Amino acid sequence: xxxxxxxxxxxxxxxxxxxxxxxxxxxxxxxxxxxxxxxxxxxxxxxxxxxxxxxxxxxxxxxxxxxxxxxxxxxxxxxxxxxxxxxxxxxxxxxxxxxxxxxxxxxxxxxxxxxxxxxxxxxxxxxxxxxxxxxxxxxxxxxxxxxxxxxxxxxxxxxxxxxxxxxxxxxxxxxxxxxxxxxxxxxxxxxxxxxxxxxxxxxxxxxxxxxxxxxxxxxxxxxxxxxxxxxxxxxxxxxxxxxxxxxxxxxxxxxxxxxxxxxxxxxxxxxxxxxxxxxxxxxxxxxxxxxxxxxxxxxxxxxxxxxxxxxxxxxxxxxxxxxxxxxxxxxxxxxxxxxxxxxxxxxxxxxxxxxxxxxxxxxxxxxxxxxxxxxxxxxxxxxxxxxxxxxxx
Numbered sequence: 001x002x003x004x005x006x007x008x009x010x011x012x013x014x015x016x017x018x019x020x021x022x023x024x025x026x027x028x029x030x031x032x033x034x035x036x037x038x039x040x041x042x043x044x045x046x047x048x049x050x051x052x053x054x055x056x057x058x059x060x061x062x063x064x065x066x067x068x069x070x071x072x073x074x075x076x077x078x079x080x081x082x083x084x085x086x087x088x089x090x091x092x093x094x095x096x097x098x099x100x101x102x103x104x105x106x107x108x109x110x111x112x113x114x115x116x117x118x119x120x121x122x123x124x125x126x127x128x129x130x131x132x133x134x135x136x137x138x139x140x141x142x143x144x145x146x147x148x149x150x151x152x153x154x155x156x157x158x159x160x161x162x163x164x165x166x167x168x169x170x171x172x173x174x175x176x177x178x179x180x181x182x183x184x185x186x187x188x189x190x191x192x193x194x195x196x197x198x199x200x201x202x203x204x205x206x207x208x209x210x211x212x213x214x215x216x217x218x219x220x221x222x223x224x225x226x227x228x229x230x231x232x233x234x235x236x237x238x239x240x241x242x243x244x245x246x247x248x249x250x251x252x253x254x255x256x257x258x259x260x261x262x263x264x265x266x267x268x269x270x271x272x273x274x275x276x277x278x279x280x281x282x283x284x285x286x287x288x289x290x291x292x293x294x295x296x297x298x299x300x301x302x303x304x305x306x307x308x309x310x311x312x313x314x315x316x317x318x319x320x321x322x323x324x325x326x327x328x329x330x331x332x333x334x335x336x337x338x339x340x341x342x343x344x345x346x347x348x349x350x351x352x353x354x355x356x357x358x359x360x361x362x363x364x365x366x367x368x369x370x371x372x373x374x375x376x377x378x379x380x381x382x383x384x385x386x387x388x389x390x391x392x393x
Contacts, residue, residue: 015051017091020080023049024095027076031096031278037072038064045079052082063320066333068237069309070244070280073097077313086208086314093310100279101286101302107273108290108298126389127272128265129361130382132351133368134275138245139344140373142337151183152338159342163249172343173239173336180335181328208314212307219300226293226300232259233285233304240309244281247305249343251284252350261292264354275382282306360392 015023027044031037038061045051052060060078064071073096080092111124147153155176162172212234219227232254240247248271255261270287277283282305289301316323323329355361364385371381 014083015049015088017084017087019049020084020088021091021095024076024080024092025098028096028279029099031072031100031280038075041072041075041079051079056082059320060317063313063317066320066323066329067309067312067316068240068246069306069312070240070247070282073244073280073306074309074313077310078317081314081317089310089314093306097279097283097302097306100277100283101298103277103279104273104283104286105290105295105298107277108270108287111269111273111287112291122393123386123389124269124272125356125393126361126364126385127382128268128351128355129365129389130368130385131268131271131275132348132355133365133372134271134378134381135245135248135344135348135351136369137372139341139348142245142344143341146334146337146341149184152334152341155179155335155338156341156345159339160345161342163253163343163346168253172339176335176339177332178335180331180333180338182331184331184334208311212304212311215303223296226296229289229293229297230300230304233289233301234308236285237282237305237308240282245344246340247282248284249340249347251288252347255288261288264350266291268351268354272382275378276386364388 023044027040042057046054046057061075064074064078073093076096077089077093080088143156147156159172159176216227216230219230236247236250236254239250252267256264256267270284271281273287274281274284283302285301285305286298289297368381368385372378
């Protein structure tokens with residue numbers, strides 16, 4: 001699927017805020033495939049619009065991969081940050097995420113109203129199998145890209161074992177970062193000044209903290225239930241190193257096992273809906289929010305799951321050259337990324353246990369996994385799985 005029409009006027013100067021918002025709004029409406037959308041963002045910002053040079057964009061992608069949050073969302077914000085400062089980052093981030101939110105909101109309302117109907121039961125019964133294949137494919141991809149040395153493998157195995165033993169995922173992540181700092185020997189990237197950093201300062205970035213702080217205070221005083229939801233999603237995003245998929249084990253653990261807001265199968269349905277919609281997989285937070293607190297919950301959960309990564313991007317962008325040149329930062333990051341292979345392995349097995357397996361479901365799971373490994377477009381895999389589910393389950 002094309003991210004945007006082939007014929008589009010090329011912009012050679014800096015964009016306006018409107019240019020950024022509507023360009024990323026249109027791109028967000030076709031943003032299937034999660035991190036794969038980074039390629040389309042680069043095509044927009046570097047090749048067609050010429051807002052950034054190729055090396056600056058590459059540095060932005062590296063930064064987005066090094067800090068928590070959804071990589072594609074942060075890359076969109078990085079483009080806005082380097083062209084129009086913090087305001088540009090905000091409109092790019094919001095524009096890119098709005099289509100996913102509105103679609104997930106509609107799907108969540110439909111799910112809440114009709115999940116007990118026979119067609120809905122059939123649809124989500126099959127989509128649960130597709131989700132297992134998707135997460136298994138993500139585990140394979142993360143493992144292939146992250147487990148370069150035997151110590152990475154040990155960290156991944158230790159993380160998976162810690163999950164089986166019921167250790168909090170937040171402690172697992174912190175432990176992996178410490179272990180990476182102590183035991184890994186990663187080479188830092190070459191230092192290079194990148195981009196125009198005159199548009200954003202530490203003072204301006206720190207000012208962003210006032211908005212979520214005031215929002216949390218308001219929820220605490222007026223809607224304690226929404227305050228708890230917001231605090232959970234903020235915490236999940238802060239620890240979601242490795243992209244949007246990295247948030248799933250954390251969200252699953254807290255929403256299903258710790259708080260008991262829904263069962264694992266319902267949560268898997270939310271992930272399946274997140275794959276049907278464009279945008280980051282963390283939009284599953286809107287599903288959780290809607291099923292627990294309706295419309296207000298969907299809005300609060302979505303804002304909360306996206307806010308920390310945005311602030312971290314704004315705070316760290318001016319200093320990324322120093323960060324990527326720090327051996328300790330490189331070792332800690334690699335340790336965290338290795339731990340997420342173990343986390344994804346754990347969540348794959350957890351999701352698989354929740355599926356009532358039979359011959360047809362096994363065949364469907366293997367076919368989806370084969371298609372994903374062979375780089376078939378994720379949207380096609382999900383739509384095919386949904387069609388098969390309606391016909392066979």
